[in-house]
Amino acid sequence: MKRTGFGFEIVAQEGGARVARLSTPHGVVETPAFMPVATFGAVRGVSPDELAGLGAQILLANTYHLHERPGEEVVAGLGGLHGFTGWRGPWLTDSGGFQITSLGDRVTVSEQGVSFSSPLDGKRRDLSPEKAIAVQEALGPDFAVALDECGPARLVGEDEDGARRRASAALERTLRWAERCRRAHRRGDQALFGILQGGIDESLRRRSARETAALGFDAYAHGGLGLGEESALREAMVAAATRELPASAPRYLMGIGRPEDLLAAIAIGTDLFDCVLPTRNGRHGNLFTRRGVLHVRNARYRSDPRPIEEGCDCPACIRHSRAYIRHLLHGGESLGARLASLHNLRFTLRLLEDARRAIAERRFASFCSEVRAGLDEGPR
Amino acid sequence: MKRTGFGFEIVAQEGGARVARLSTPHGVVETPAFMPVATFGAVRGVSPDELAGLGAQILLANTYHLHERPGEEVVAGLGGLHGFTGWRGPWLTDSGGFQITSLGDRVTVSEQGVSFSSPLDGKRRDLSPEKAIAVQEALGPDFAVALDECGPARLVGEDEDGARRRASAALERTLRWAERCRRAHRRGDQALFGILQGGIDESLRRRSARETAALGFDAYAHGGLGLGEESALREAMVAAATRELPASAPRYLMGIGRPEDLLAAIAIGTDLFDCVLPTRNGRHGNLFTRRGVLHVRNARYRSDPRPIEEGCDCPACIRHSRAYIRHLLHGGESLGARLASLHNLRFTLRLLEDARRAIAERRFASFCSEVRAGLDEGPR
Numbered sequence: 001m002k003r004t005g006f007g008f009e010i011v012a013q014e015g016g017a018r019v020a021r022l023s024t025p026h027g028v029v030e031t032p033a034f035m036p037v038a039t040f041g042a043v044r045g046v047s048p049d050e051l052a053g054l055g056a057q058i059l060l061a062n063t064y065h066l067h068e069r070p071g072e073e074v075v076a077g078l079g080g081l082h083g084f085t086g087w088r089g090p091w092l093t094d095s096g097g098f099q100i101t102s103l104g105d106r107v108t109v110s111e112q113g114v115s116f117s118s119p120l121d122g123k124r125r126d127l128s129p130e131k132a133i134a135v136q137e138a139l140g141p142d143f144a145v146a147l148d149e150c151g152p153a154r155l156v157g158e159d160e161d162g163a164r165r166r167a168s169a170a171l172e173r174t175l176r177w178a179e180r181c182r183r184a185h186r187r188g189d190q191a192l193f194g195i196l197q198g199g200i201d202e203s204l205r206r207r208s209a210r211e212t213a214a215l216g217f218d219a220y221a222h223g224g225l226g227l228g229e230e231s232a233l234r235e236a237m238v239a240a241a242t243r244e245l246p247a248s249a250p251r252y253l254m255g256i257g258r259p260e261d262l263l264a265a266i267a268i269g270t271d272l273f274d275c276v277l278p279t280r281n282g283r284h285g286n287l288f289t290r291r292g293v294l295h296v297r298n299a300r301y302r303s304d305p306r307p308i309e310e311g312c313d314c315p316a317c318i319r320h321s322r323a324y325i326r327h328l329l330h331g332g333e334s335l336g337a338r339l340a341s342l343h344n345l346r347f348t349l350r351l352l353e354d355a356r357r358a359i360a361e362r363r364f365a366s367f368c369s370e371v372r373a374g375l376d377e378g379p380r
Numbered sequence: 381m382k383r384t385g386f387g388f389e390i391v392a393q394e395g396g397a398r399v400a401r402l403s404t405p406h407g408v409v410e411t412p413a414f415m416p417v418a419t420f421g422a423v424r425g426v427s428p429d430e431l432a433g434l435g436a437q438i439l440l441a442n443t444y445h446l447h448e449r450p451g452e453e454v455v456a457g458l459g460g461l462h463g464f465t466g467w468r469g470p471w472l473t474d475s476g477g478f479q480i481t482s483l484g485d486r487v488t489v490s491e492q493g494v495s496f497s498s499p500l501d502g503k504r505r506d507l508s509p510e511k512a513i514a515v516q517e518a519l520g521p522d523f524a525v526a527l528d529e530c531g532p533a534r535l536v537g538e539d540e541d542g543a544r545r546r547a548s549a550a551l552e553r554t555l556r557w558a559e560r561c562r563r564a565h566r567r568g569d570q571a572l573f574g575i576l577q578g579g580i581d582e583s584l585r586r587r588s589a590r591e592t593a594a595l596g597f598d599a600y601a602h603g604g605l606g607l608g609e610e611s612a613l614r615e616a617m618v619a620a621a622t623r624e625l626p627a628s629a630p631r632y633l634m635g636i637g638r639p640e641d642l643l644a645a646i647a648i649g650t651d652l653f654d655c656v657l658p659t660r661n662g663r664h665g666n667l668f669t670r671r672g673v674l675h676v677r678n679a680r681y682r683s684d685p686r687p688i689e690e691g692c693d694c695p696a697c698i699r700h701s702r703a704y705i706r707h708l709l710h711g712g713e714s715l716g717a718r719l720a721s722l723h724n725l726r727f728t729l730r731l732l733e734d735a736r737r738a739i740a741e742r743r744f745a746s747f748c749s750e751v752r753a754g755l756d757e758g759p760r
Binding site for chain 1: 423454465466685695699703704711
């Protein structure tokens with residue numbers, strides 16, 4: 001990356017997998033890295049100090065949501081995302097195209113941009129590529145993301161050709177918007193991600209990657225995945241696109257968080273991830289362990305004095321039993337959701353720490369096999 | 381107090397107000413002290429480590445609620461409240477009489493005890509004085525509280541004589557239950573509170589205090605107050621009862637938490653308090669300051685970069701602005717409720733720290749005047 005204050009230095013490789021140092025104006029991120037999701041500028045129930053303690057390096061917020069509330073001018077007036085939220089490390093903002101598209105009937109997409117009626121007040125709002133960039137320049141994250149058009153992989157009743165035509169049209173519009181975003185983007189202390197589309201069609205994915213890379217972005221994100229497609233299909237899409245991307249730029253797979261999916265994507269050269277899974281699963285009592293998901297609300301844990309996961313160094317495992325966390329979740333006590341989220345976040349961040357170490361020591365392939373075998377065993 | 385591991389040493393006095401060291405098997409509590417409410421064994425959204433950092437010395441849990449869920453045998457099996465929750469300092473459990481009475485139609489009270497249909501599963505449950513003690517011996521707090529009958533101060537349409545007769549009957553039953561609780565209580569490492577009733581009638585309050593003290597408890601709690609009566613009336617009740625209680629025993633006013641009410645009760649010799657107000661008000665965005673309540677959800681704080689209260693050392697004020705906390709509360713982000721609760725708890729704990737210092741330095745009267753004048757000014 002050529003921007004001041006930024007850098008991307010690959011320090012180890014094993015096959016497609018790589019460890020790198022991603023420098024930003026707000027600190028270095030060791031990749032592969034997982035970004036906890038702070039949609040509105042806060043990870044659900046978790047404070048900035050706790051996130052640092054868990055080993056989080058970079059957080060993700062959402063452009064659309066922060067534009068709606070409190071508005072980028074409020075965030076900018078309080079020192080941007082860093083000052084507003086108290087998380088002084090690096091930030092990335094998603095463009096919000098995906099979130100807007102998920103509003104369904106409320107949205108119309110035209111060449112100019114996206115128009116939607118706000119769920120907050122019902123009023124009409126417009127988000128063009130230029131506006132998406134302007135909002136992100138005001139929010140001030142280290143990384144902004146271009147606005148994309150992201151449709152469903154296949155509409156109900158639609159044939160394969162129809163889905164492909166739609167994916168192709170969305171990819172072409174996303175390319176035209178990418179160009180407009182790149183031109184609109186002025187902030188020198190902010191890097192810009194191009195975003196790839198192409199549905200679940202390998203040739204479209206390749207084309208999207210090739211043409212987006214030709215425009216020249218600081219980094220690249222795989223968009224429009226994690227929408228229910230099979231893991232193997234998704235991995236094929238990511239692998240196909242990755243072959244067309246410059247090795248010197250970070251690659252980000254959006255919205256993926258299952259341990260086995262993270263490892264598979266790392267193996268084919270992905271550097272960044274985000275997902276709501278750790279916090280959302282945590283709130284529902286579904287706790288990650290290296291032996292698979294532990295459903296702590298289950299009656300069998302009613303008197304279980306053990307931590308969620310033996311050997312885990314998270315605040316929940318260090319101090320509390322499965323029985324206590326189960327009790328809190330059953331009673332709707334918010335400390336329960338918080339402890340469960342802390343564990344799942346630490347689990348995910350630790351998995352990536354271990355993956356980085358394994359790549360650096362050239363034993364990532366066997367590390368992945370071990371982790372996968374463990375996940376299949378089921379929790380004790 | 382004559383139990384092993386317990387002590388109550390008065391170290392300073394000014395008028396009725398006093399500072400004391402209340403020793404327990406799990407550490408010393410400097411009184412006057414405020415007990416954060418952990419009904420189900422957790423203060424809403426706040427961890428044991430955070431509570432220690434805020435200066436909490438002792439927590440309150442609820443016998444009835446923990447009996448319902450997860451059951452005292454689960455708590456006992458995991459090391460009692462101290463082991464189960466991870467709060468290793470002193471605990472007090474309320475008997476649950478008040479909470480059961482608040483179930484309304486679901487409850488019948490007889491000489492034997494309280495019978496009610498559980499809101500959890502609709503099944504019939506019974507709580508006698510003996511059972512209330514057995515549950516608390518299993519839960520293992522440092523302080524247990526005798527079961528009382530606590531009715532409304534005045535029923536709709538009821539005349540004064542009727543209310544007085546009812547209060548008198550409840551007080552007499554509470555005395556008989558107190559005797560049964562005292563006989564049933566065996567645990568040597570647990571102190572027992574007698575609980576006073578008498579509605580809002582001074583002579584009944586005096587009688588309740590005199591006859592409960594004659595039974596000989598380790599400490600005494602004013603029950604049946606904080607139910608909507610005027611502050612002056614409540615203070616008259618507490619003062620009347622206090623004159624009949626031994627100076628050598630701790631006195632606890634249940635369910636009171638407004639700053640001005642805490643100071644008034646301290647002035648007439650009260651040592652312990654509990655209230656859900658700091659956390660409940662926090663969740664609603666009503667934040668305590670020495671200049672009165674700051675309603676942080678108000679639009680005027682939308683871009684306010686200041687902490688909730690200048691000079692406050694709580695985690696919310698040290699790191700975050702009014703604008704950020706307002707934003708989180710408006711978005712229903714649980715970090716907002718947590719930060720607001722942390723502030724209100726720290727405010728209350730700090731108020732009592734300052735009160736203790738003022739009593740020790742013989743300037744409590746002027747301290748109260750200053751605080752009251754400040755509270756009337758309104759937040760800036």
